Amino acid sequence: MARMKFLCDAERCIECNGCVTACKQENDIPWGVNRRRVVTINDGVPGERSISVACMHCSDAPCMAVCPVDCFYRSEEGVVLHDKDLCIGCGYCFYACPFGAPQFPQAGAFGVRGKMDKCTFCAGGPEPDNSEAEYKKYGRNRLAEGKLPACAEMCSTKALLGGDGDTIAEIYRQRATTRGKGSEVWGWSTAYGRPEAPKAPAAAPGGKS
Amino acid sequence: MNKLMRLMGLVSGAMAAVMLAGCGERPQVMEYKQGKYQGKPDEAPYVAAPFNGNKDMWERDIRNRTQNQNEYRRIGT
Numbered sequence: 224m225a226r227m228k229f230l231c232d233a234e235r236c237i238e239c240n241g242c243v244t245a246c247k248q249e250n251d252i253p254w255g256v257n258r259r260r261v262v263t264i265n266d267g268v269p270g271e272r273s274i275s276v277a278c279m280h281c282s283d284a285p286c287m288a289v290c291p292v293d294c295f296y297r298s299e300e301g302v303v304l305h306d307k308d309l310c311i312g313c314g315y316c317f318y319a320c321p322f323g324a325p326q327f328p329q330a331g332a333f334g335v336r337g338k339m340d341k342c343t344f345c346a347g348g349p350e351p352d353n354s355e356a357e358y359k360k361y362g363r364n365r366l367a368e369g370k371l372p373a374c375a376e377m378c379s380t381k382a383l384l385g386g387d388g389d390t391i392a393e394i395y396r397q398r399a400t401t402r403g404k405g406s407e408v409w410g411w412s413t414a415y416g417r418p419e420a421p422k423a424p425a426a427a428p429g430g431k432s
Numbered sequence: 433m434n435k436l437m438r439l440m441g442l443v444s445g446a447m448a449a450v451m452l453a454g455c456g457e458r459p460q461v462m463e464y465k466q467g468k469y470q471g472k473p474d475e476a477p478y479v480a481a482p483f484n485g486n487k488d489m490w491e492r493d494i495r496n497r498t499q500n501q502n503e504y505r506r507i508g509t
């Protein structure tokens with residue numbers, strides 16, 4: 224199995240925030256912490272696009288590089304996780320992350336930051352799988368139950384795909400070639416193209432290349 | 433004089449006890465290795481029940497589940 228990844232299809236996302244709600248519900252996330260958010264570009268303008276954003280479980284994660292206590296690790300499946308017992312809540316990871324994934328619960332009235340919380344790809348953390356300690360600190364471990372992240376599985380339009388990187392890339396490739404658009408996105412050939420695949424439809428005139 | 437000697441003996445005994453207590457102190461700073469994960473080890477998702485270490489079964493289940501997100505596969509084209 225390759226690496227676990229998320230992929231959001233901007234052509235399909237309808238900004239329903241179902242993924243945000245599913246995440247909150249599944250992991251019992253406190254008020255003020257959003258492991259997942261829906262971002263809309265050109266809101267209200269015809270042609271607006273929305274994408275669902277959370278931790279992208281980077282292959283070369285900047286949060287991991289800047290953490291002064293080295294509390295991050297990458298699981299066998301490529302999921303970036305962290306040990307909350309070690310986290311000092313310094314916030315370096317928040318500054319390093321290009322997606323704004325690390326979240327900090329406000330523990331007091333004077334802006335005291337709690338320990339960092341972020342999307343775990345529903346893979347829990349460094350506690351015994353599906354134990355109470357794991358649920359309290361990191362949320363549900365759906366991967367250990369043979370399930371995928373709740374946000375992706377709950378997505379009504381299947382805009383948000385989650386799972387093995389190769390498999391979801393294949394799903395997206397089939398989708399884009401069937402509907403005839405979507406392959407004009409930047410990095411298509413890097414992320415989804417493959418030499419033996421049928422040729423992707425040509426980009427619309429004036430579109431991105 | 434005797435009282436003073438006894439008091440000094442008590443004080444030095446107490447001081448020795450306090451200082452020796454430090455020898456039993458556990459190190460409070462973790463052994464830091466630059467760039468290496470310092471936390472607790474985590475087990476793979478297929479180790480515990482219901483997969484009980486069967487990695488192939490887990491991978492198959494995840495792959496099938498991932499295909500549930502593919503309408504072209506699920507309901508046909």
